Amino acid sequence: MDNRDLLVEVKDLKTYFYLDEGVVQAVDGAAFDIRRGETLGVVGESGCGKSVTARSIMRIVARPGRIVGGQILYHRPGNGNGRQQTIDLTSLNPQSYEMRTIRGAEISMIFQEPMTSLSPVHTIGDQIGEVIRLHQGVDKDESRQKTIDMLDFVGMPLPDRTIDQYAHQLSGGMRQRAMIAMALSCHPSLLIADEPTTALDVTTEAQILRLMHRLQDELGMAILFITHNLGVIAQMTEKVVVMYMGKVVEQGDVDTIFHGGMHPYTRALLESIPRLGQKTRDRRRLAAIRGMVPDPYALPRGCAFHPRCSFMKPGLCDTTAPSMQEVEPGHKVRCARYTEIW
Amino acid sequence: MxxxxxxxxxxxxxxxxxxxxxxxxxxxxxxxxxxxxxxxxxxxxxxxxxxxxxxxxxxxxxxxxxxxxxxxxxxxxxxxxxxxxxxxxxxxxxRDLLWERMALTVAISSISIIVSWFVAIPVGVFSATHQYSVPDYLFSSLSFIGAGLPGFMIALVVMWIAMRQFGLNVGGLFSPEFIGAPWSWPKVVDLLQHLWIPVVVIALGSTAGSIRTTRANVLDEMNKPYVETARAKGLKERKLIWKYPVRVAMNPFFSTVGWTLASLVSGQTLVAVVLSLQTIGPMMLRALTSQDMYLAGSFLLLLSTLTVIGTLISDILLAWVDPRIRMEG
Known part of the structure; x- marks a missing residue:
């Protein structure tokens, strides 16, 4: 078992969007823990609630979305005196001073599209220096020096020139480096990375992933890594949370999930990864998960996955919502039939 | 550059x-x-x-x-x-006719435009950040009315109110005794007393449109990912709204300076006729109706030239505020 200190505990988090068409239960009872310095992967299809979970932790869920239930306990590391403080982020006003001192400084985030996530009309240095001045209370000259150091730290070539450049003058990889420099400039204890490499080509993706590994080794922050790419999960994370329709359907350490995944959805995801050489060996078509993600306004009764599941048992899966079962310590699965089907 | x-x-x-x-x-x-x-x-x-x-x-x-x-x-x-x-x-x-009126025209129109921007931008930003709230609906209705009412109608109503309710001397830019008189301190005071009506009337019309433009532009920009990035930094909401989406949403204002410059001079002709302002608009109208062709042709040339110069100013301003355009040039 992992005995590192808990950093963030997400408990039964519910974030709903109140739209004219109805209520979308984007996150509906998500629960997981993040320990200090660990990397937790969150995986799932588009619309499964991964990004909303991340934004809930940051408290930047956009209207008409709202956290309606659950807790996000943030165990704030003590400043040298060893005493830590526990804050329920869901109880804070998103605009409050306390939340704003946490957001961007202690918990920071990088986004999917580094081009559009940077302002087109402000220089890189302006946007990074702003965070440093905001949270560290330093003057312009000092923040400029710190920005250059930070750009250098994330492997930006010619940092003292790049600092005065605009997003459109940089390549995709450089932009994401700038975003990472911005997010890490105040040495957060948790970095949330929302599909940070999805918009990049594979070579650049590999560079950014290596960079994040190195930075984590040096700075020791925890990373919540959101992606739909299982390859990236395998490479980057220690533990994995699999989400489906706003719920965590399986969680465990990365080896368990990849080699002993229990939930039919996890299995289906794994089978949909193309492997080199696979076709010549067993002449099999690449498995796709059949069906579509359900309509978020009308979730199926029972287990949300049952219309797409090959092990669906009428009268059980389509009537009762399964609860989270502990298979072994640290490995949980939300499936009524996991003992029967494997 | x-x-x-x-x-x-x-x-x-x-x-x-x-x-x-x-x-x-x-x-x-x-x-x-x-x-x-x-x-x-x-x-x-x-x-x-x-x-x-x-x-x-x-x-x-x-x-x-x-x-x-x-x-x-x-x-x-x-x-x-x-x-x-x-x-x-x-x-x-x-030449003499032109320059005489040019100064007054530019003065009235630029004051009106500055007044209208000072009102329209904050109101537009407020409407965008409080979309579908009661004040937003209120401002939207008012700006639709403002945009829909013709300027000369507003001018008539404002004149009527100023005269009936406040007993003010309305119409024109000067009291009769100062017309044609050399510039003096009392004449300036007299001008300022008359100036507010045309400024209010002209500003009202353009404010309405600018509120709509600002609101739409800010709304467009507010959902862009870079705004979320700014929010994720822990910035105060008001500060980040003004620094990021509003800043980008202002670009269209700079690109319309080109037309504004020409409408500074020729625009609001009807309002100027109603308020009997000694500006260029009514004079051009008269030149056209009476076939005073050198005068009319000169106005045409002047206005077109102003549009071209205005476009140049717009281009330079845009390049100055938007680094993406600077690069292409």
Whole structure:
């Protein structure tokens, strides 16, 4: 078992969007823990609630979305005196001073599209220096020096020139480096990375992933890594949370999930990864998960996955919502039939 | 940046040449030449026609000679001597008439535009950040009414209120005793007392439109990922709204400076007629209706030139505020 200190505990988090068409239960009872310095992967299809979970932790869920239930306990590391403080982020006003001192400084985030996530009309240095001045209370000259150091730290070539450049003058990889420099400039204890490499080509993706590994080794922050790419999960994370329709359907350490995944959805995801050489060996078509993600306004009764599941048992899966079962310590699965089907 | 500006300035030249040709054609459009009608109108009013003066004018403007000679004389007169020709209705050089009114026109219009931006931008931003709230609906309704009501109607209503309720002396820019009087301190005070009505009326119309533009632009920008990035930094909401989406949403304002400059001078003609302002609009209208062609042609040339210069200013401003455009130039 992992005995590192808990950093963030997400408990039964519910974030709903109140739209004219109805209520979308984007996150509906998500629960997981993040320990200090660990990397937790969150995986799932588009619309499964991964990004909303991340934004809930940051408290930047956009209207008409709202956290309606659950807790996000943030165990704030003590400043040298060893005493830590526990804050329920869901109880804070998103605009409050306390939340704003946490957001961007202690918990920071990088986004999917580094081009559009940077302002087109402000220089890189302006946007990074702003965070440093905001949270560290330093003057312009000092923040400029710190920005250059930070750009250098994330492997930006010619940092003292790049600092005065605009997003459109940089390549995709450089932009994401700038975003990472911005997010890490105040040495957060948790970095949330929302599909940070999805918009990049594979070579650049590999560079950014290596960079994040190195930075984590040096700075020791925890990373919540959101992606739909299982390859990236395998490479980057220690533990994995699999989400489906706003719920965590399986969680465990990365080896368990990849080699002993229990939930039919996890299995289906794994089978949909193309492997080199696979076709010549067993002449099999690449498995796709059949069906579509359900309509978020009308979730199926029972287990949300049952219309797409090959092990669906009428009268059980389509009537009762399964609860989270502990298979072994640290490995949980939300499936009524996991003992029967494997 | 300097290269970009130079390029733009050079590109203006052919446009200006074409504009001057069109203006010249307009001057030539009415049947008969200008001198004949000038002499006719003099005779009609019983004035003595000075043949020597007519002769001098004919030589100066190349009348009776081929069109290209006349065109050349007209254009070179403007460029080299600042001679815009002769207004037959006013019997004065066009130049004198133009500059007299230009200053007042630019003053009134620029004050109105600044006033309208000072109102429209904060209101538009508020409407966007409080979308679908009661104040948003209120501002939206007001701005639709403002945009829908014709300016001369607002002018009439404001004049009526000012006169009936406050007993103010309305209409015109000066009290009668100051019209034509040399500039003095009391005249300036008098101008300021009269100025607010045209400023309010002209500003109202453009404020309504600017509120809608600001609101729509800010709404567009507010959902962009870079705003979320700014929020994720822990910035205060108000600060980040003004620094990021509003900043980007202002770009269209800079790009409309081009048209604004021309409408500064010619726009609001109806309002100016109703309020009897001594601005350029009513004068141009009169020049057109009375076929005072040198005057009308000069206005046409001036307004088109202002549009071209305005576009140049827009381009430079946009390049200055938007680094993405700077790069392409």
């Amino acid at each position: 300097i290269k970009y500006i130079l390029k733009r300035v050079l590109m203006m030249i052919p446009t200006l040449i074409v504009i001057s040709m069109i203006s010249f054609v307009v001057i030539q459009l009415p049947p008969g030449d200008y001198l004949t009608s000038y002499a006719a109108s003099l005779r009609q009013e019983g004035d003595r026609v000075d043949e020597a003066e007519l002769e001098m004018l004919a030589r100066r403007y190349g009348l009776g000679q081929p069109a290209y000679v006349q065109y050349y004389k007209w254009v070179s007169g403007i460029i080299l001597r600042g001679d815009w020709g002769q207004s037959m209705e006013w019997r004065r050089p066009v």
